[in-house]
Amino acid sequence: MKLATKLVLIFMVGVLAIVGVFSxxxxxxxxxxxxxxxxxxxxxxxxxAPGLEQAFRSGGEIQVQRTIELTTQYxxxxxxxxxxxxxxxxxxxxxxSRETVHLSVSGPDGNQQLSYIPLELEGHDGAVEVRxxxxxxxxxxxxxxASLISVGAVALLSAAVILVGGVRLVGKPLHQLVTQxxxxxxxxxxxxxxxxxxxxxxxxxxxxxxxxxxxxxQRETIQRETESRLQAxxxxxxxxRLTTIGTLAxxxxxxxxxxxxxxxxxxxxxxxxxxxxxxxxxxALAIKAESERMAGIIRQLMDFARSRPGNRQACDxxxxxxxxxxxMQPLAAxxxxxxxxxxxxxxxxxxxxxxQLQQVILNLVANAIQASPEGGRVDLVVNAExxxxxxxxxxxxxxxxxxxxxxxxGIPPENRERLFEPFFTTKDVGQGTGLGLxxxxxxxxxxxGWIDVRNGEQRGAVFCVYLPxxxx
Ligand code: ADP
Numbered sequence: 001m002k003l004a005t006k007l008v009l010i011f012m013v014g015v016l017a018i019v020g021v022f023s024x025x026x027x028x029x030x031x032x033x034x035x036x037x038x039x040x041x042x043x044x045x046x047x048x049a050p051g052l053e054q055a056f057r058s059g060g061e062i063q064v065q066r067t068i069e070l071t072t073q074y075x076x077x078x079x080x081x082x083x084x085x086x087x088x089x090x091x092x093x094x095x096x097s098r099e100t101v102h103l104s105v106s107g108p109d110g111n112q113q114l115s116y117i118p119l120e121l122e123g124h125d126g127a128v129e130v131r132x133x134x135x136x137x138x139x140x141x142x143x144x145x146a147s148l149i150s151v152g153a154v155a156l157l158s159a160a161v162i163l164v165g166g167v168r169l170v171g172k173p174l175h176q177l178v179t180q181x182x183x184x185x186x187x188x189x190x191x192x193x194x195x196x197x198x199x200x201x202x203x204x205x206x207x208x209x210x211x212x213x214x215x216x217x218q219r220e221t222i223q224r225e226t227e228s229r230l231q232a233x234x235x236x237x238x239x240x241r242l243t244t245i246g247t248l249a250x251x252x253x254x255x256x257x258x259x260x261x262x263x264x265x266x267x268x269x270x271x272x273x274x275x276x277x278x279x280x281x282x283x284a285l286a287i288k289a290e291s292e293r294m295a296g297i298i299r300q301l302m303d304f305a306r307s308r309p310g311n312r313q314a315c316d317x318x319x320x321x322x323x324x325x326x327x328m329q330p331l332a333a334x335x336x337x338x339x340x341x342x343x344x345x346x347x348x349x350x351x352x353x354x355x356q357l358q359q360v361i362l363n364l365v366a367n368a369i370q371a372s373p374e375g376g377r378v379d380l381v382v383n384a385e386x387x388x389x390x391x392x393x394x395x396x397x398x399x400x401x402x403x404x405x406x407x408x409x410g411i412p413p414e415n416r417e418r419l420f421e422p423f424f425t426t427k428d429v430g431q432g433t434g435l436g437l438x439x440x441x442x443x444x445x446x447x448x449g450w451i452d453v454r455n456g457e458q459r460g461a462v463f464c465v466y467l468p469x470x471x472x
Contacts, residue, residue: 002171008162012155019154023147030143038113041078041132042102045115048080049100052128056119064119064128077132083116084126092116092127173201180208189216233442236422237359240435244362245305248331252297255330259290300327304358312353314470317400318343318382320354324361325380331366336374339365344383348400349470356443357467363436364404364463370427371408371461379405384469398469399449405462410455419453440465 048071055067061082068080091103092114103114113132119125173195180194191212195205266283269275275283304327325339332339368378381403387396411419418424420441425434437451444451449467456462 007166007170008159011158011162015154015158016151019147019151023144023151026143026147037077037132038104041113041130042115044075044078045100045102045117045130048128048130049117052117053119061126068128079131081129081131082126083129088116088127088129089114170201173197173205177201177205177208180205184208184212184215189213189219236435237439237443240363240433240439241305241359243433243435244359244366245301247366248301248304248327248362251328251331251334252301254334255297256294259294262290263287297330304355304362310353311355312351314349315352315354315357317348317350317352317357317402317467318345319348320357321361321380321382321402324358324365327358328362328365328369332369332378335369335372336376337369337372338377339369339380340377341380342382344381345400347384347469347472348382349472350400350447350467351470352447352467353443357447360440360443360465361402363440364465367436368404368406368408368461368463372406373408376407378407379403381405385466387466399466400469402465402467403462404465405456405460407456407460410459410461411453416453420451 051071052064052067055063059066064082068082072080089103089105091105092101100118101116103116105112105114115130116127117130118127176194180191184191189212191209193205193209195202266287270280270283300323321341321343325341328339365378365380372378383401383403384398385401386398415424415426420437421434422438423434424438425432441451444465444467447467449465452464452466454462454464
């Protein structure tokens with residue numbers, strides 16, 4: 001129910017109550033007046049009785065008529081008339097003796113007050129009727145009518161005034177304020193004071209515009225803080241990238257040792273000029289092959305170092321894991337760990353930032369290699385899964401799952417909860433920064449996925465990365 005309607009109803013109930021009480025009082029006053037009038041008629045009849053009897057005895061009916069005419073001149077209200085016994089109403093005849101009789105006869109217009117003064121002389125008898133005119137009930141009715149009309153008029157008038165006033169003074173300004181609050185809710189925070197009136201609505205409007213101002217400044221603060229948080233995150237990711245490059249570079253340096261030895265040995269043989277022309281060709285081909293292998297390793301490292309994040313596009317998770325494994329190969333070789341990758345899905349497509357996902361895989365695989373014993377194996381498997389509420393809050397949808405399993409010691413239960421905390425590391429100083437997993441988790445979450453960790457059946461850790469599959 002609208003505010004104006006409520007106000008009208010409350011006001012009308014009040015007005016009706018006041019007018020009702022007032023009308024009731026008026027009615028009471030009329031009733032009291034009626035009772036007085038009745039009493040007056042009775043008293044009048046009693047007072048006139050001796051005089052009329054005297055007149056009847058002295059001059060009969062004619063004398064009574066004359067007395068009635070004379071008396072009527074001085075009376076206001078009650079009327080008198082001579083009635084023969086035969087004309088008297090039955091109630092009066094029954095009651096009539098020597099005493100004056102008072103009757104209250106109900107007629108179509110309400111009760112009528114009648115008094116009969118009996119007069120009898122030598123068999124000729126009758127009575128004088130004193131009739132109180134029945135204006136009283138008429139008065140009561142007209143008082144009722146007047147009350148009803150005044151109640152109706154007051155109610156209508158006040159409803160009209162309140163409606164017009166309420167709509168103009170309350171309804172319209174409130175509607176404007178509601179629209180303004182809606183706009184604030186939808187994000188338009190540059191709001192001015194709508195109502196300049198010096199009342200509660202004006203105060204409310206002022207409070208709303210101040211609220212919008214405060215929200216605006218809070219929004220700016222949040223924006224600034226978010227920007228600086230994002231910047232800090234970028235810097236951390238960059239730092240993690242550099243750490244990964246450092247780790248990879250160590251492996252690369254180690255990996256380059258063997259081909260460099262081959263190149264140097266073959267070159268020395270050629271320089272010794274003792275080789276047959278066929279052997280020279282063989283050695284030159286070996287030098288070419290090793291140089292290309294070295295160039296490939298360095299190119300991959302350079303690619304990772306150079307790539308800029310922030311660009312999502314359709315990519316193939318299997319080929320991403322495959323190439324990342326190639327990049328990790330030198331590190332794996334350095335630790336004498338075998339990398340084994342299987343792609344078990346035909347459509348490993350997703351929309352992702354290639355470079356960011358590569359950082360995730362590099363971090364996870366580097367940890368797995370570092371945790372594995374010499375001669376160990378790290379398994380990487382990509383498959384697709386439709387997950388029905390595998391994780392609370394996630395909708396049913398198809399996910400690509402990358403499972404990285406190693407043969408290391410696994411994760412001790414006490415570290416399980418802290419694994420993804422930034423700067424949590426169990427590695428020696430200089431060996432680990434504690435950023436890898438927290439950054440990997442952040443990146444995966446930004447892609448609409450998550451990372452699960454558990455320990456393997458026998459040993460080792462199992463990291464599962466879930467990423468939403470691209471829609472076909
Ligand atoms: P960092 O590798 O620099 O320590 P991470 O965030 O990558 O930082 O890893 C945090 C910690 O998680 C590691 O110090 C290690 O204790 C643990 N961890 C990560 N991966 C593995 C794994 N595959 N096996 C056992 N422990 C792991």
